Amino acid sequence: MNITLSDIGGKLSAFRKTLGLSQKEVSVAMGAHQTQISKLENGEGSSIELLLQVLNYYGTTYQLRYILADTFDIVTGGEGEALTSPYNSIAVERLSLLGEEVNAQLVEVKRLLSNTPS
Numbered sequence: 001m002n003i004t005l006s007d008i009g010g011k012l013s014a015f016r017k018t019l020g021l022s023q024k025e026v027s028v029a030m031g032a033h034q035t036q037i038s039k040l041e042n043g044e045g046s047s048i049e050l051l052l053q054v055l056n057y058y059g060t061t062y063q064l065r066y067i068l069a070d071t072f073d074i075v076t077g078g079e080g081e082a083l084t085s086p087y088n089s090i091a092v093e094r095l096s097l098l099g100e101e102v103n104a105q106l107v108e109v110k111r112l113l114s115n116t117p118s
Contacts, residue, residue: 004043005040005043005045005046005051006042006043007043008043008051009040009041009042009043010041010043012040012041012054012058013041013042015058016041023037023038023041026054026057029057030053030054030057032050032053036050037054040054
């Protein structure tokens with residue numbers, strides 16, 4: 001697995017946007033400059049210290065796992081949904097997707113059965 005600073009920056013940018021945060025809000029909360037966050041997200045170079053600081057910032061409030069993995073999913077809860085654990089939100093999202101897939105397959109089976117001569 002080869003991962004670049006640009007890959008990590010893109011994932012951090014997607015994560016921040018999913019949370020509805022601006023680079024400025026993140027930088028102020030961390031005590032950093034907005035340009036540092038911008039450079040990190042754009043893969044234009046930064047320090048390992050800043051990368052770790054950003055990961056730590058997100059990690060104290062949000063479940064940020066597998067940021068270095070080839071695939072990276074951001075799972076959010078629905079509006080007004082209280083999540084007791086980040087793992088609960090992942091489970092709910094996965095079950096919802098599975099439910100949609102199963103329902104689509106059931107519709108197709110019903111369609112096929114209704115078209116079959118008795």
